Every structure is written in structure tokens, then in C-alpha cells.
Amino acid sequence: MAKDTLSIDETRDMMVAVAKAIIEAEPILTDADRALGDGDHGVGMERGMNAVLEAIEGEEFPNVGKVFMSVGMAMMSSMGGASGAVFGTLFRAGGKAIKDSGTLGGAEAATFFKEGTDNVMSRGGAKPGDKTMVDALMPAAERGAEVADQPVSEALAAIAEAAAAGRDASEAMIATMGRAKTLGEKSIGKPDAGAVSVAIIAKTMADFAAA
Ligand code: ADP
Ligand code: MG
Secondary structure (H helix, E strand, C coil): CCCCCECHHHHHHHHHHHHHHHHHCHHHHHHHHHHHCCCCHHHHHHHHHHHHHHHHCCCCCCCHHHHHHHHHHHHHHHHCHHHHHHHHHHHHHHHHCCCCCCCECHHHHHHHHHHHHHHHHHHHCCCCCCCCCHHHHHHHHHHHHHHCCCCHHHHHHHHHHHHHHHHHHHCCCCCCCCHHHHHHHHHCCCCCHHHHHHHHHHHHHHHHHHC
């Protein structure tokens, strides 16, 4: 049954599902980063998500925001590097913005993606079009604002669709941030690895809420 809101425990279980989906997608993420970067994104995300499972599985949280903040802290402390900082920021800042909420509805999901994206951009310095995870996050955040009044299952489905479209749009971009920027026009034709991760994260959240 599609859900109006997720409880704190359901939000935690949703993030457990996200962690497992990313661990399973390690080869896909490795390939994506090998094409444009140094190939460590899959292994880094796998390490981060194993730390997430250790931090949240079966734990009790006082609000939904804390679930995401714990995810962010586990990623930040276990992954290191550029992606540890940016993915850690996404979850910590997004979670902090909804830390007074006892349920995850469409409004909280929208706020999570909006605040998470804003903080990734202000701390990491990437703008839309630089061929980074921001190219999946920004459309997700914008779509979130349009669907914030909907049940969480509907809102997350729309957000996930926008994130996937953003990932696909990153294929045509020339990288101007991070390691891939030295490739110049050779970076065209493949999606950004971080954007691939964001699309998997959003899709798994949506699938959980729809189940
Ligand atoms: P590293 O760049 O240290 O090898 P990863 O390979 O794990 O780290 O992650 C690379 C991904 O991180 C990129 O595909 C991009 O989406 C994201 N990324 C890196 N730097 C930034 C940044 N400054 N802003 C937003 N995203 C970034
Ligand atoms: Mg890399």
C-alpha cells in the first residue's frame, strides 16, 4: 500500500534498503567512475553504506531527521574523499532541516532534498551543468517543491523520476569539476558517477514508500 507518511522506524528501514541497494550497485558505480574518474566511487559508497548499516540497523531514533543525519555522519567518517564530504553533507544537512518531524511526508521529503542540495552546492562549489551529483540533485529538489503537498509515496516517485532524468542529462555534459574535468569533451557520453548514486538512492526511497 502506497503511504501518506513514513514513521521514524519506516524511514530507518527505508535507509537500510537504500544502503543495501547501493552496496549491490557497487559494480555499476565502479564502472561509471572508471569511465570518467579514478574508479573508486563504487568501493567508497559500498564502504560508506556498510558503515550506515552498522549505525542505523535496528536502532531507535527520536525523529526522522536524525535517521538521515546518522546516515550522513556514517558516510562522512567512513568514506573520506570528495564523495564522503558531499554525500555526508547531503544527508546531514537534509536531515537537520527536518529534525523536528516525527513522520516523513511529501513536505519533509521535499525539504530534505532542497536543503541537502543547497548545502552540497554551497560547500562543494558545484553548479548545475558541472557534471556532478548536483545534476541529479537539483532537478530532484525542484520537483520536490512541486509535489510537497502529496503523499510521501507520490512525492518520492516524482523526485526519483526527476533524479533519473538528471542523471541521464549528465551524459551530455562536459565535466568542469573534480577529476573528470581534465577529460574535457571526452567526458561527454557517460553519466556522472555521483549522479548515478543519487538516482539509485531516490529510486530505492520511492520503491520503499510505494511498497
Ligand atoms: P573522488 O572524486 O574523491 O574520487 P568519488 O569517486 O567517490 O570521489 O566520487 C566522485 C563523485 O563525487 C563525482 O562523480 C561527483 O558526483 C561527486 N563530487 C565530487 N566533488 C563534488 C563537488 N565538489 N560537488 C558535488 N559533487 C561532487
Ligand atoms: Mg573517484
